[in-house]
Amino acid sequence: MIKQNVDVRPQHTMDLHGKIALVAGGYGAIGTTISETLAAAGATSVIVGRDGDHARSLAGQLSDKGYIAEGLELDVSNAGAIRELSTSLVKHYGSIDILANCVGFNKEQRMLDVTEEAFDKVYSRTLRAAMFLSQAVAGHQIAAGKGGSHIHLLSIGSSFGFRDRGYSSFCAAKGGLAILLKQHATELAPHGITVNGVAPGRVRTQKNDKALxxxxxxxxxxxxIPLGRLATPADVAGAVHFLASALSRFVTGQILYVDGGLSACR
Structure with a gap:
């Protein structure tokens, strides 16, 4: 009989106290809510992105609310910068327990109009960024031997096309990430590291609220949409929180659709 070295007691907590969460793209329309949700659950939210001032501003706002947060500048298309920052964080905090990857870029162009420059930019800021963020964080997590979790923000565009929209570059990058996270899940599972994705449909944010x-x-x-409304950033952040918590410790290689049932009708 094979014995499992695992705590079999029920896990009834989504508490993240003592955890260090690296939230890449954590000041965007959805990333902001994810950064705050993880911090509210007790994690230290380290918010990084190309706009260092924006990252530091949000971290300051969260600190004013009594949460623990830090904002730093990071160009996620620069793999060397990713490695350098992750090493610095581990030296300072001792670990990176959670990677919440909210980065992504879209340049809408019809298929016949897609340029090499635009395609490469979407790729480098989305799929390539995810690869090397995960690689850097996983290296430190494996060395620490304490497990961890990676959560990537996808889109229903990782599995479905968009009628009457020029989303070739975006769907290619997010679709690539959808299968990449599954591969990472299989490779990192022996180290107790889970890798999952959250794929929202259309989300109502400040950017599109006026039009709606x-x-x-x-x-x-x-x-x-069967539920008759759009997702909110809080809906998406709740899914990320679940996948970062002990409640999802046996969930890996999965994509959680936060789309109000839209994908069930496809």
Missing amino acids: HDEAAFERATAD
């Missing part, structure tokens, strides 16, 4: 106040626009946007 128009009743006709709202009805068009929600027509195919």
